[in-house]
Amino acid sequence: MDAMSYRVCVVCLGNICRSPMAEVVLRKAVADRGLDGLVTVDSAGTGGWHQGRPMDERAAEALAGRGYDGSAHRARQFLREWYGQADLVLAMDRENLRALRRLAPPGADVRLFRSFDPAAPEGAEVPDPYYGDHEGFTEVLEMIEAAAEGLAGELAERLRAPHPRESAPRL
Template sequence: MTPLPPARTPGRYHVELVCLGNICRSPTAHVVLEERVADAGLDDVVTVTSSGTGDWHVGQPMDRRAAATLTAAGYDASRHRARQWCGPDDPEPADLYLAMDDANLADLGGPGQRTRKFRDLDPTDPGTDVPDPYYGGPDGFEEVLGMVERTASALVEALLAERPWDTSRP
């Protein structure tokens, strides 16, 4: 795995998860990763956000099927409101942008130091896309949740091991 990029601001680290509309995949990953970060005691250092490359769902809650899948698994999906990715002009840019698929990654400008695919960190099937469950049934949302949980755990392990916000480390 490629090391995590260093923090832009010492002592803080910002991870942004990006999909197309910010109502299915990236908010699912946002909710799960935020809980994993808190469980690891990193919520005072690591900020998790999510966004979509499109603007058609801005301000809306998560897709009801994604929210139901998260709720059934014990997560709180109620706070999410879709937002659009701000691009390079973001006043609070993330340290690491994780795209859900190749098309989302291309919208972010392609792979780079601060941009990669979310599943690049997946210990089971690295580098593959998180499939978009929007046009399918409930099984697709459950499949996405499984991928997200496993990958979010791996990301937290990398954060704990590398501590990219700690500028005093070599």
């Protein structure tokens, strides 16, 4: 990771559905705002049982259907020491949020991903589509796109300040 960038890590359970979808979508939303040199986006899972595996094919298909490419993704597990590298850690649901907060040092910025969707109710989660059908992945992608747009917009406002790299902004 670029030591001067604002770093966001999106986390779900196994890092094969929701969080890699969010990583791909958020990366594009950030790039579309000209922030790809200022913001680094990655993803991980709270569990490690899928480490090294590609994204779930239904997730990749949902992404491809909207023009995104998730083919490079390989699952990995979020580790406590990553808090030193991430400015913002985003959980896809409350279960992931609890797991991440148990690992977090004081002052770590850990939130729900959908908290950046202005149309989502407070505490809204991105449900796990893993045990469902293709339609569930499409619905999840819509939620992810809305939250990614909200987050990218906030990052664009904050990072376009006169000296965006001097300190990591709190969103």
